Amino acid sequence: MRIGRTLPPAAAPLSLKEVISGVAALFDGERAIERFEAELKQYYAVPYVFLLSSGQAALAVILTALKQARPGRDEVIIPAYTCYSVPAAVVRAGLRVRPCDIDPRTLDFDWERLEEALKGERVLCAVATHLFGVPADVGRLKALASRHGVAVVEDAAQAMGGEVAGSKVGTLGDVALFSLGRGKGLCTVSGGIILAGSGPLGRAIEHDVSTLPREGWTDALKALCYALALMVLVRPSLFWLPKGLPFLGLGETVFDPGFVMKRLGTFQAGLARGWREKIARLRDTRLRHAAFLEQAGVAAAVSFKGALPDLVRFPVLAEDPEMRKWLIEKSEEQGLGVTGGYPEAVTRIRELQGALAEGAAPQAEQVARRIVSLPVHPLVTQRDLERIAALFRGGNGQ
Numbered sequence: 001m002r003i004g005r006t007l008p009p010a011a012a013p014l015s016l017k018e019v020i021s022g023v024a025a026l027f028d029g030e031r032a033i034e035r036f037e038a039e040l041k042q043y044y045a046v047p048y049v050f051l052l053s054s055g056q057a058a059l060a061v062i063l064t065a066l067k068q069a070r071p072g073r074d075e076v077i078i079p080a081y082t083c084y085s086v087p088a089a090v091v092r093a094g095l096r097v098r099p100c101d102i103d104p105r106t107l108d109f110d111w112e113r114l115e116e117a118l119k120g121e122r123v124l125c126a127v128a129t130h131l132f133g134v135p136a137d138v139g140r141l142k143a144l145a146s147r148h149g150v151a152v153v154e155d156a157a158q159a160m161g162g163e164v165a166g167s168k169v170g171t172l173g174d175v176a177l178f179s180l181g182r183g184k185g186l187c188t189v190s191g192g193i194i195l196a197g198s199g200p201l202g203r204a205i206e207h208d209v210s211t212l213p214r215e216g217w218t219d220a221l222k223a224l225c226y227a228l229a230l231m232v233l234v235r236p237s238l239f240w241l242p243k244g245l246p247f248l249g250l251g252e253t254v255f256d257p258g259f260v261m262k263r264l265g266t267f268q269a270g271l272a273r274g275w276r277e278k279i280a281r282l283r284d285t286r287l288r289h290a291a292f293l294e295q296a297g298v299a300a301a302v303s304f305k306g307a308l309p310d311l312v313r314f315p316v317l318a319e320d321p322e323m324r325k326w327l328i329e330k331s332e333e334q335g336l337g338v339t340g341g342y343p344e345a346v347t348r349i350r351e352l353q354g355a356l357a358e359g360a361a362p363q364a365e366q367v368a369r370r371i372v373s374l375p376v377h378p379l380v381t382q383r384d385l386e387r388i389a390a391l392f393r394g395g396n397g398q
């Protein structure tokens with residue numbers, strides 16, 4: 001275990017002021033929730049906003065509402081390389097996962113494979129995913145999906161705050177979700193947001209959400225303790241400590257469809273106070289750090305030119321799995337915060353074997369073996385960036 005300066009892979013640091021605002025919101029009750037919802041509605045110019053206990057709960061609610069409208073369809077197309085919470089939410093909603101292979105050059109769908117997948121008569125919706133905050137081509141997906149009467153869900157869990165061609169990420173599909181969890185663009189310890197347009201889908205979600213319980217006092221107490229710990233321990237001077245404690249399971253990826261489904265607590269709504277300014281600040285810093293890495297010769301896995309992404313991490317494809325392993329090992333030794341992505345493609349998740357509507361995704365499996373992600377958050381210093389760039393030039397980063 002390394003003791004000493006260690007960068008977390010991602011961070012949206014919480015301030016004491018925000019934690020105090022979270023505690024104050026506990027006494028404001030419903031008003032704090034309404035305020036956060038109203039700010040989101042105004043910023044995104046959408047009629048419906050719903051606040052849930054997590055991003056995967058948000059996704060499960062969306063999928064359940066879509067299913068109610070189209071009972072004959074039960075398959076969800078998702079990228080074969082994505083967060084395990086996504087297939088978990090599909091299973092939770094009582095639907096089947098149809099993984100679609102990705103294009104290693106964009107980390108977005110392989111469009112030929114997608115067109116084949118869309119021909120399936122049981123396809124309910126397709127999930128566009130802004131992986132690491134890099135904008136996916138939602139317009140292209142919508143054009144293809146609409147020909148088959150398939151809805152487009154925008155998974156912007158990692159991308160809140162990003163923009164593409166002047167449009168805000170989260171307003172590009174038929175319905176969208178953000179995550180407010182740890183390691184996401186904006187963090188309130190836990191939470192999920194749904195943005196929905198007018199029409200029957202918004203009303204169906206509204207009904208389903210109203211049946212869920214709100215997070216209570218014990219949830220709030222847990223979230224408060226977590227926020228205080230996070231506030232202190234996310235600092236690079238201390239992050240080695242939680243990272244070294246195996247029972248915390250930091251950075252582990254688990255597939256668990258049994259997650260809690262509640263409405264967001266008032267504490268988290270209070271923590272989010274000032275989110276618009278914060279998200280703009282975070283995005284600018286992350287983009288500046290990403291630009292430095294690119295200028296220092298670290299090639300991003302995907303070009304994000306022309307977009308204004310909120311890059312929660314900076315993705316790079318290593319030449320081969322050995323190089324990936326070497327980069328991660330060296331980073332561990334030096335505390336540079338370089339991590340792999342998700343351990344496997346969706347097609348390889350053990351718990352899903354035999355339950356998938358499609359079994360092959362060779363490109364996604366290759367990406368899983370080659371991808372690394374670099375930290376670009378505000379706790380990364382110039383010196384850190386120089387050391388990371390040196391590591392990628394084949395040096396030892398010292």
Ligand SMILES: *Cc1c(COP(=O)(O)O)cnc(C)c1O
Pocket residue numbers: 054055056057082083085086129131155157158179180181191192
């Ligand atoms: C984190 C994440 C989710 C789920 O969000 P949680 O708040 O962790 O439940 C969904 N999709 C993607 C792409 C994510 O990164």
